[in-house]
Amino acid sequence: EAQVTQNPRYLITVTGKKLTVTCSQNMNHEYMSWYRQDPGLGLRQIYYSMNVEVTDKGDVPEGYKVSRKEKRNFPLILESPSPNQTSLYFCASSFRGHGGDTQYFGPGTRLTVL
Amino acid sequence: GNSVTQMEGPVTLSEEAFLTINCTYTATGYPSLFWYVQYPGEGLQLLLKATKADDKGSNKGFEATYRKETTSFHLEKGSVQVSDSAVYFCALSDTRYGGSQGNLIFGKGTKLSVKP
Numbered sequence: 001e002a003q004v005t006q007n008p009r010y011l012i013t014v015t016g017k018k019l020t021v022t023c024s025q026n027m028n029h030e031y032m033s034w035y036r037q038d039p040g041l042g043l044r045q046i047y048y049s050m051n052v053e054v055t056d057k058g059d060v061p062e063g064y065k066v067s068r069k070e071k072r073n074f075p076l077i078l079e080s081p082s083p084n085q086t087s088l089y090f091c092a093s094s095f096r097g098h099g100g101d102t103q104y105f106g107p108g109t110r111l112t113v114l
Numbered sequence: 115g116n117s118v119t120q121m122e123g124p125v126t127l128s129e130e131a132f133l134t135i136n137c138t139y140t141a142t143g144y145p146s147l148f149w150y151v152q153y154p155g156e157g158l159q160l161l162l163k164a165t166k167a168d169d170k171g172s173n174k175g176f177e178a179t180y181r182k183e184t185t186s187f188h189l190e191k192g193s194v195q196v197s198d199s200a201v202y203f204c205a206l207s208d209t210r211y212g213g214s215q216g217n218l219i220f221g222k223g224t225k226l227s228v229k230p
Contacts, residue, residue, distance in 0.1 A: 004157075031216045042203065042222040043158075050216075058217065090157055097216030099207035100146040100165040105157035 002027045004106035006091050012112045013081055021076045021109050023091030029104075031097030032074040033058070034066065036087040037108075043090065049074055050097050081113040116141045120204045120221035127194055127228050135189040135224050137178075137204035145206040147171075147180050147187040148218065152201040161189075161202070194228045201225045 004025045013019055025032065033048040035058075045058030049068040063085055065077040074093075078085060089109045094101035121136040139147065146165040150158040162171030167182035176191045187204060201223045208217035 033217070035220075040222060042220040043218075044220075045217055048217055092158075094216050099209070099216065100163070101216050102148075102160045102163065103158075103216070103218060105150075105159065107157045 002104070004091055004093055004104050006089075006106040006109050008109060009107065010110050012114065014114050015082055016080050019078050019081060019111075021078075021089060021091075021111070023074045023076065023106060024072050025074075025091075025093040025104070026072065027093065027095075027104065028071065029093035029095055030071070031094045031101070032068065033092045033103070034064070034074070034076050035090045035092065036060065037090060038087050046076070046089075048097075081111075083113050085111065086113045087111060116145070116206060116208060116219050118204050118206055118219055118221035120202075120224055122222070122224065124225040124227060127226070129196055129228055129230050130193045131228075133189070133191040133194045133198075133226070135202055135204075135226070137187045137189065137221060139185050139187065139204075139206050141185075141206055141209050143209035145209050147178070148205040148207075149176070149178055149187070149189050150203045150205060150220075152203065152223070154200070158203065194226070196228045196230055199226055199228045 034046040035043040047066040049055045091106040092103040094103045148163045149161040151161045162173040164171040164180035170179045204221040205218045
């Protein structure tokens with residue numbers, strides 16, 4: 001089954017404790033992306049990757065890191081989480097990252113930073 | 115810059131009612147336009163899309179037409195069902211850096227509740 005998977009689905013942590021949210025897709029997509037969803041703000045892009053070893057900032061990259069060492073994986077790293085990073089996070093992928101491409105979303109990771 | 119404005123919810127309808135969710139956009143160039151749907155506890159999934167002016171996207175009884183003259187992409191369905199209860203997001207592909215790219219810019223979402 002074609003899908004985007006994220007782990008963990010739920011995470012409660014404390015300020016300053018480094019964490020990684022994993023994302024993996026099995027569709028051989030070149031483009032991958034991370035979004036955060038906050039009430040009243042919709043989804044905002046954090047980082048994206050056009051291909052292996054090619055990453056770039058989205059609209060809200062502060063406090064986040066990413067890497068793309070393999071085509072299928074695109075982990076999101078919070079080196080020192082803060083309470084304002086409490087949010088619902090979605091990973092997405094698409095075939096080539098072209099404007100008309102459909103993006104496929106993971107199920108989401110709900111992060112709470114105390 | 116590029117932006118999407120969609121009607122605020124929540125929207126509550128009775129089953130078999132007509133649905134319209136308004137969406138307007140601001141963009142340079144020629145973006146592609148999308149409607150994504152998020153069912154409770156799930157990620158977003160594509161509902162329909164249109165990649166050029168005057169295109170009509172349709173799926174599961176939902177329709178939206180890309181209107182460049184009014185910069186709109188309103189979502190419509192003639193007869194909603196309880197199973198259509200979800201949050202609906204209008205989005206456009208980013209054109210800020212030339213061309214139409216895979217990065218999506220989303221509206222804030224409209225929550226639809228359909229009562230039996």
